Amino acid sequence: MSDVKFSQAHTLGLEKARELAKQWAEDSAKKMGLDCKHTEGADKDTITFERMGVTGLMTVTGTSFDLDVKLGMMMKAFKPMIESEIAKNLGRIIDKASGKA
Template sequence: MSDVKFQQNHTLGLPKARELAKKWAEGPAQKMGLSCTHTEGADEDTIAFERSGINGTMKVTGTSFDIDIKLGMMMKAFKPMIEAEISKGFGRMIDKASGTDQA
């Protein structure tokens, strides 16, 4: 069972969502020390990620990003912060990609 479940709906379509997911895996995920593996599919991509104390997957479709994360014992204390950062980061990323970024 996941410790953190997050879903962010969007209207970007799969090609743009795939591009954003790749940027996340190459940027913010690496900065957090996550090792990522990206698998492309016809209708859905999967990014598997892990580091000490964290492992999870992100399913990328034309209409949503679905994230499931399993936290190790020491990382469970950071669950609220992790949830907040995911929500804020993906919201900002999607807003910017769709042209609704206010910054």
């Protein structure tokens, strides 16, 4: 069961969403030390990521980003901050790509 679930609808289409997901994975790897693996599919992509205390899966479609994160025991104390940062950062890149920011 996930400790953090996040879903963000968008109207970008799969190609643009795929670009954003790759950007998110690269940025997250640099900033948070995540090991990210991106798998492209015909109608959805997945990004799996992990580091000590955190594992997760992002599913990217033409209409949504869905994120499921499992936190280790030491990271559970930071759950509210992690949820807030996910919502802020992912929302910001989607808004920017949509021309809203």
